Amino acid sequence: MSQDKSNERIRDAERTIALLKKATVDQLITNGFAGLSILPILKKAGVSRGALFHHFPTKDHLIAAAFGDLLVEFAGQLHEIAMQLRTGAITQEEFVSKTGETIASDLFVGCMEIALGIRAELTLSALVQEAVADWRQSLFEFWDNTFELPGHDREQRSDHWAMASNVLRGYAFSTSFGAAPQARERLMRGFPKLFLDGAVVRPADERVVSIKTKSKS
Amino acid sequence: MSQDKSNERIRDAERTIALLKKATVDQLITNGFAGLSILPILKKAGVSRGALFHHFPTKDHLIAAAFGDLLVEFAGQLHEIAMQLRTGAITQEEFVSKTGETIASDLFVGCMEIALGIRAELTLSALVQEAVADWRQSLFEFWDNTFELPGHDREQRSDHWAMASNVLRGYAFSTSFGAAPQARERLMRGFPKLFLDGAVVRPADERVVSIKTKSKS
DNA sequence: ATATACATACAGACCGGTTGGTATGTAAAG
DNA sequence: CTTTACATACCAACCGGTCTGTATGTATAT
Numbered sequence: 211m212s213q214d215k216s217n218e219r220i221r222d223a224e225r226t227i228a229l230l231k232k233a234t235v236d237q238l239i240t241n242g243f244a245g246l247s248i249l250p251i252l253k254k255a256g257v258s259r260g261a262l263f264h265h266f267p268t269k270d271h272l273i274a275a276a277f278g279d280l281l282v283e284f285a286g287q288l289h290e291i292a293m294q295l296r297t298g299a300i301t302q303e304e305f306v307s308k309t310g311e312t313i314a315s316d317l318f319v320g321c322m323e324i325a326l327g328i329r330a331e332l333t334l335s336a337l338v339q340e341a342v343a344d345w346r347q348s349l350f351e352f353w354d355n356t357f358e359l360p361g362h363d364r365e366q367r368s369d370h371w372a373m374a375s376n377v378l379r380g381y382a383f384s385t386s387f388g389a390a391p392q393a394r395e396r397l398m399r400g401f402p403k404l405f406l407d408g409a410v411v412r413p414a415d416e417r418v419v420s421i422k423t424k425s426k427s
Numbered sequence: 428m429s430q431d432k433s434n435e436r437i438r439d440a441e442r443t444i445a446l447l448k449k450a451t452v453d454q455l456i457t458n459g460f461a462g463l464s465i466l467p468i469l470k471k472a473g474v475s476r477g478a479l480f481h482h483f484p485t486k487d488h489l490i491a492a493a494f495g496d497l498l499v500e501f502a503g504q505l506h507e508i509a510m511q512l513r514t515g516a517i518t519q520e521e522f523v524s525k526t527g528e529t530i531a532s533d534l535f536v537g538c539m540e541i542a543l544g545i546r547a548e549l550t551l552s553a554l555v556q557e558a559v560a561d562w563r564q565s566l567f568e569f570w571d572n573t574f575e576l577p578g579h580d581r582e583q584r585s586d587h588w589a590m591a592s593n594v595l596r597g598y599a600f601s602t603s604f605g606a607a608p609q610a611r612e613r614l615m616r617g618f619p620k621l622f623l624d625g626a627v628v629r630p631a632d633e634r635v636v637s638i639k640t641k642s643k644s
Numbered sequence: 645a646t647a648t649a650c651a652t653a654c655a656g657a658c659c660g661g662t663t664g665g666t667a668t669g670t671a672a673a674g
Numbered sequence: 675c676t677t678t679a680c681a682t683a684c685c686a687a688c689c690g691g692t693c694t695g696t697a698t699g700t701a702t703a704t
Contacts, residue, residue, distance in 0.1 A: 242547035330459035373617040380593025400590040
């Protein structure tokens with residue numbers, strides 16, 4: 211990890227913070243929410259305790275920051291997939307496959323774990339509230355900017371894509387067991403039939419989209 | 428909790444085990460998976476450390492046992508709702524409402540939390556594997572024994588109900604934030620349209636169903 | 645019936661290890 | 675010299691688990 215055993219110090223706040231958040235995400239993926247202790251995080255980041263608590267008042271603040279980064283990254287990944295479809299770089303089938311893959315990735319499962327885990331932790335849940343709201347919004351935009359639903363008003367579209375999102379969330383959850391090998395095929399067959407049948411892909415230039423969240427206030 | 432400060436001991440293994448499992452579920456609901464320490468569990472159960480480790484070799488075994496109980500209880504709740512629909516005691520709309528409520532309850536959210544949380548814990552995930560397999564089976568039976576899907580073969584029915592289950596899981600997940608007040612209405616509108624349109628309720632006497640799991644081997 | 649022997653059910657002190665967080669010190673930058 | 679960035683020693687609280695001891699059962703022998 212860190213071969214700088216010499217006494218030269220690296221003084222770069224941004225870098226240190228990034229390392230810490232990255233290590234937190236790594237730790238979340240490999241050891242789950244319950245495994246989010248600061249010791250392994252510090253080890254992975256190659257950073258000292260002092261550095262951590264210099265930049266973050268508590269462990270929860272670090273987790274919240276890492277969680278926020280995760281969600282933003284996801285929004286970016288989904289946006290990327292959407293653009294590939296809208297530019298014709300991939301087929302609708304590939305779109306469903308890639309989206310499913312993204313949602314069922316360890317990263318997103320880790321997100322769900324945090325989202326459920328913080329239910330009982332008031333301070334932490336308060337810290338991530340804003341990031342979650344942003345994420346919700348960007349998820350709807352992901353669908354609504356990618357597909358047109360002729361004859362549907364805004365309310366109906368919200369309903370439609372909310373259900374679609376629920377399916378993917380449930381899919382991600384069920385795959386985290388790894389016990390349903392047919393789950394993927396079921397998604398590939400079922401999802402387009404249920405949600406994309408009447409939908410029309412919006413050409414890439416139809417609407418200029420900013421998927422970016424409001425970011426650090 | 429326990430006012431028996433006298434030196435009279437209650438010697439009832441079944442009772443003690445039940446108290447421990449109950450306390451574990453309670454603790455899971457109120458404090459989440461990360462809050463599953465033995466101390467608060469023991470306190471809630473009014474049982475000593477010695478009693479716990481006499482009946483369960485490790486904490487994980489207790490959690491697994493409590494988790495298994497939870498899943499069986501859920502299967503029972505769903506079965507109950509299904510029977511109400513099949514006997515005509517409730518409407519389809521009420522059926523969707525009740526099912527959604529059950530899935531989005533604190534109890535089930537706790538289940539999801541465990542299911543995700545154990546991802547990184549090998550021993551625990553091994554312990555609950557069987558219970559999860561039983562649960563999967565009973566969930567499919569819940570749908571398939573309740574509704575007929577004319578013109579669908581077994582494979583197609585599996586696809587259909589797997590997607591339906593995913594929607595509910597995703598719904599449960601999203602409500603655990605409490606941030607989407609319209610989520611319930613969306614489910615009530617969207618679910619029947621997507622999954623119950625071509626489905627026919629099986630009369631209660633059409634098929635003798637055993638929703639019971641294989642139970643303790 | 646009563647005494648003996650043993651298994652089971654429970655209680656609570658105790659253990660080493662880990663937890664999140666702090667206090668203090670030091671090196672670099674302005 | 676002051677501020678910022680990082681390092682280290684340290685702390686009280688808590689963790690899961692083991693220990694020894696005790697209360698309560700039951701099976702057998704007398």
